[in-house]
Amino acid sequence: MTLYNITNQAMLHRLRGAVDSLTNSTLVRVASGRLVALANGRNRTVKSHRYVEYRFFGGGPDLPFTIWNTWRAIALPQEGDKLPPAPPIFGRAHYWALLEVPGALVAPLVPIFQEWLGVAPKWVHPNVLVRVALLDPILVGWGEDRSPIYQQASDQPVPPWWHGSNRMLEEEEITPPPLPTEGEGS
Numbered sequence: 001m002t003l004y005n006i007t008n009q010a011m012l013h014r015l016r017g018a019v020d021s022l023t024n025s026t027l028v029r030v031a032s033g034r035l036v037a038l039a040n041g042r043n044r045t046v047k048s049h050r051y052v053e054y055r056f057f058g059g060g061p062d063l064p065f066t067i068w069n070t071w072r073a074i075a076l077p078q079e080g081d082k083l084p085p086a087p088p089i090f091g092r093a094h095y096w097a098l099l100e101v102p103g104a105l106v107a108p109l110v111p112i113f114q115e116w117l118g119v120a121p122k123w124v125h126p127n128v129l130v131r132v133a134l135l136d137p138i139l140v141g142w143g144e145d146r147s148p149i150y151q152q153a154s155d156q157p158v159p160p161w162w163h164g165s166n167r168m169l170e171e172e173e174i175t176p177p178p179l180p181t182e183g184e185g186s
Contacts, residue, residue: 011136012101015105015134018073018134018135021071022074025042025043025069026043027039027041027042027069027070028042028067028112029068030116031066031161036054036056037116038054039051040052062081064078064133067109068135070089074132075132076106076109076121076124076130077133086135087135088158089135093138094136095135097133098132099131099132099134100129100131101129102127102129103124103125103126103130104127105132106124107125138150138151
């Protein structure tokens with residue numbers, strides 16, 4: 001995996017925007033390995049209005065620490081981690097922009113992993129450079145009014161991981177043990 005230090009201030013701005021969006025979002029998906037948490041109602045004041053659904057996927061590659069919402073996604077890959085396929089979002093083609101940034105820029109995401117998965121990327125420290133993959137639209141040019149023109153996703157399918165399911169991986173069914181009947185174990 002080739003990393004690039006940020007030299008483009010616009011990329012840094014998009015990274016900060018993605019971190020802000022993900023930390024303030026009420027609906028996020030958080031993944032690590034084969035565990036995905038679909039957290040709905042995050043940041044709501046009433047805890048009874050917060051829901052989470054967990055899914056475990058067996059028989060496939062592990063995902064790096066990844067967090068995403070409807071618009072934005074950030075992964076914190078380590079050496080050797082494979083990034084999931086970049087999804088088209090709202091008709092635009094995207095790619096993973098690989099960056100190396102101070103950990104302080106992505107540190108606000110660490111508590112979200114801890115809160116919803118019970119684990120967090122231990123290598124993210126404020127004063128250390130961290131590998132970051134930012135999901136970014138593919139820019140193809142500029143309009144006459146100086147607005148960006150993005151590559152359209154030509155019937156590119158949305159990868160299942162984006163919706164919190166991964167049909168590419170075989171979903172492993174986990175059956176909880178039966179509840180004890182009255183009189184048992186007392």
